[in-house]
Amino acid sequence: MTKSELIEKLTSDLPQLNQLDAEMAVKTIFSTMTEALKVGDRIEIRGFGSFSVRHRKERMGRNPKTGVIIPVPAKRVPFFTVGNELRTRVNSDATAAASEGQI
Amino acid sequence: MTKADLVEAVHTKIGFSKKESSDIVELLFDTMKSTLESGEKIKISGFGNFEVRDKHSRIGRNPQTGDAIEISARRVLTFKPSQILKNSLNPAASEQS
Numbered sequence: 001m002t003k004s005e006l007i008e009k010l011t012s013d014l015p016q017l018n019q020l021d022a023e024m025a026v027k028t029i030f031s032t033m034t035e036a037l038k039v040g041d042r043i044e045i046r047g048f049g050s051f052s053v054r055h056r057k058e059r060m061g062r063n064p065k066t067g068v069i070i071p072v073p074a075k076r077v078p079f080f081t082v083g084n085e086l087r088t089r090v091n092s093d094a095t096a097a098a099s100e101g102q103i
Numbered sequence: 104m105t106k107a108d109l110v111e112a113v114h115t116k117i118g119f120s121k122k123e124s125s126d127i128v129e130l131l132f133d134t135m136k137s138t139l140e141s142g143e144k145i146k147i148s149g150f151g152n153f154e155v156r157d158k159h160s161r162i163g164r165n166p167q168t169g170d171a172i173e174i175s176a177r178r179v180l181t182f183k184p185s186q187i188l189k190n191s192l193n194p195a196a197s198e199q200s
Binding site: 024087 | 119132
């Protein structure tokens with residue numbers, strides 16, 4: 001499912017919502033989330049999961065072609081942790097043992 | 104930031120009522136959850152991809168006791184951030200936090 005299919009689904013489930021409005025709403029939601037991560041804020045969506053920013057230290061990397069060692073600069077990466085409800089639901093049709101063996 | 108802040112953003116930036124904004128935000132995440140539950144992946148260009156992966160069972164260890172135990176096969180959700188999202192967290196190439 002892509003962003004545009006998600007928008008289509010919203011307009012078909014909410015009849016009062018037109019295509020353009022749905023598009024703006026979805027774009028606003030994801031850009032608001034991006035802005036939050038940009039300033040280092042954590043996003044917590046109950047039942048879905050949370051997004052946070054993790055820091056990666058500078059490390060030594062290698063150009064795989066030439067073997068030359070070069071520093072890879074420190075950076076910030078977005079990180080997603082799946083929420084309990086969604087983790088259980090995604091795993092629900094896997095073996096029963098799997099879902100009862102953990103949270 | 105929580106769902107309430109997203110509702111507020113939709114309300115103030117687009118002008119939908121609080122109720123409409125809340126319906127949209129709820130429905131968006133509900134749709135994403137059922138899609139992922141069905142095993143289908145979700146691609147949000149500019150943000151990232153959510154993908155369901157099947158993991159085989161494997162032998163793990165209780166780190167406290169060292170006992171070997173079997174970790175059962177399971178389905179897990181992974182998120183791969185898009186290059187655009189990754190870049191927006193690192194504006195300058197000379198990032199030194």
